[in-house]
Amino acid sequence: MHITISREQFLKPLMQVSGAIERKHTLPILANVLLEVKDGQLFMTGTDLEIELVASVVLEEAVADTKTTLPAKKLLDICKSLPEGSTLTLSSQEHQLLLTSGQSRFSLTTLAAEDFPNLESWDGEVEFQLTRLELRRLMESTHFSMANQDVRYYLNGMSFEVDNAEIKTVATDGHRLALAQAHLSTSVGTQRQLIIPRKGVQEIMRLMVADEQLITIQFGANHIRILDSEFTFTSKLVDGRFPDYRRVLPRGGDKIVTANREWLRSAFQRVSILSNEKFRGVRLNLTNGLLKISANNPEQEQAEEVVEVMYQGGDLEIGFNVSYLLDVLNTVRTEDVTFTLSDTNSSALIEAAGEDDAMYVVMPMRL
Numbered sequence: 001m002h003i004t005i006s007r008e009q010f011l012k013p014l015m016q017v018s019g020a021i022e023r024k025h026t027l028p029i030l031a032n033v034l035l036e037v038k039d040g041q042l043f044m045t046g047t048d049l050e051i052e053l054v055a056s057v058v059l060e061e062a063v064a065d066t067k068t069t070l071p072a073k074k075l076l077d078i079c080k081s082l083p084e085g086s087t088l089t090l091s092s093q094e095h096q097l098l099l100t101s102g103q104s105r106f107s108l109t110t111l112a113a114e115d116f117p118n119l120e121s122w123d124g125e126v127e128f129q130l131t132r133l134e135l136r137r138l139m140e141s142t143h144f145s146m147a148n149q150d151v152r153y154y155l156n157g158m159s160f161e162v163d164n165a166e167i168k169t170v171a172t173d174g175h176r177l178a179l180a181q182a183h184l185s186t187s188v189g190t191q192r193q194l195i196i197p198r199k200g201v202q203e204i205m206r207l208m209v210a211d212e213q214l215i216t217i218q219f220g221a222n223h224i225r226i227l228d229s230e231f232t233f234t235s236k237l238v239d240g241r242f243p244d245y246r247r248v249l250p251r252g253g254d255k256i257v258t259a260n261r262e263w264l265r266s267a268f269q270r271v272s273i274l275s276n277e278k279f280r281g282v283r284l285n286l287t288n289g290l291l292k293i294s295a296n297n298p299e300q301e302q303a304e305e306v307v308e309v310m311y312q313g314g315d316l317e318i319g320f321n322v323s324y325l326l327d328v329l330n331t332v333r334t335e336d337v338t339f340t341l342s343d344t345n346s347s348a349l350i351e352a353a354g355e356d357d358a359m360y361v362v363m364p365m366r367l
Contacts, residue, residue: 001037001066001092003059007101010042010088011079013055014072016231017046019203020053021072027117029069034116035090036067045116046072051200052119053207055231067113068092075099078106119234124218124225126162128188132215132228136208138169141180141358143201144327147173154240158201160224161193170245176324177245177361178331192219195242200224200235207233248361250349253340257286258310258353261337264291265329267305271295272322274303281365282322286341287315295322318344319367325350328360 017033025031025048034045040063043056079088082101089100092110099106139158147155150173159170165187170179196204204226216227226233271282275295285292289311294304318341328350329337336353350360 001035001063001068001090001097003037003042003063003088003090004061005042005057005059005088005090007079007082007084007086007088009057011076013042013044013057013231014076014079016055016207017044017053018072018076019206020046020048020051022048023073029111029115029117031071031073032069032111032116033072033075034067034069034113036113037063038065038067045118047117047119048199049117049119050197051203051233051235053203053231053233066092068097068110069113069116070097070108070110074108119223119236122220122223124220126188126190126192126219127216128162128167128184128186129214129216130167130182130184131212132208133210133212134182135215135217135226136205136210138167138180138182139201139205139208141331142169142171142178143205144331145171145173145176145178145360146198146201148198150174154195154238154242157195157197157238159193159242159245160196161191162188162219163191164188170242172243172245172248175321175363176327177248178328178358179245179249179360180358182357193242194219194224195238195240196224196235197238203235204233207231248347249359250340250342250347250361253342253346253349255286255313255316255341256311257291257339257341258336259291259307259339261329261332261335263307264337265326267293267307268322268326268329271303271305272326274301275322279365280321280323281319281367282325283317283319283367285315285317286311286313288312316341316344318348319365320348320362321365324362328362332358 036043041056045054086101091098097108097110161168165184168181218225271293276297282295291307291309296302332352334352338351338353340349347361347363
């Protein structure tokens, strides 16, 4: 291998694939990035056996097809530390690769490319296109409701569902639920639901630039793949059955409250300072035109806020985990939000006022 390439050309794909590489690993080669020259392009691959990222860059000069693996973190740190606009030369030697740039020289140990694990090849059973912006919005709107290290392993991920021309992402930890949806330009002619693991969701969100560039999404029996002009992302799926979220969507709520999102968010933020650090409970008292939010803690300290709201109906007292409410209010982007409530023991349905592309369900707390 003998490659001459600009630092910027080399660094961008290296940063893209580095997110798939585990720092803590049992196989030494999983800490490495695979560099492969093929048909005039340099391909970089990183994997942790659950997800795989492949990015490429076109080489300006002809280079013979070859491949090797290098320690990913060291390679990334070296490239970041070199000055902007510098040129890198990579040349392989016996079990080592020499990286030179100006007066800098680095000799890195390689591992055999033949030992680098590849996710098995598979054909997509369902394929459709979406913009990067739309996929990012679907995931940002729901990811915070995923469970973290729950024994119900199927909750430690995100449900990704396509139904003809409709696509939905759903996440729940058993105490709250977030659902976002969008419409596809063409129908896929089938219904399919899968669960993307937490790390896969985090990587997709990291990679998705908020622009209108189209990407292709493929569903396989055990994998999901995203084909972008800059990279190919593949993730194994969580093997499990996601709960039927339709059953927990509140129905028949007759108490509808509309309020300014920022006023509410600020009020909840201030009251949360004096809430119980462990349970994070706040009490909501609803009367005509007013919402009183209060909290206390074991030190006998109290906080209270009163917010003007649009509401005409009976009085209601209900408790919630304030962190769950703040997560929703930090995600919604409209000026106003709508809460639909029914009684003290029923879940709240929260939506962006005037929009129907996302909804949030939060279970009440006994205070």
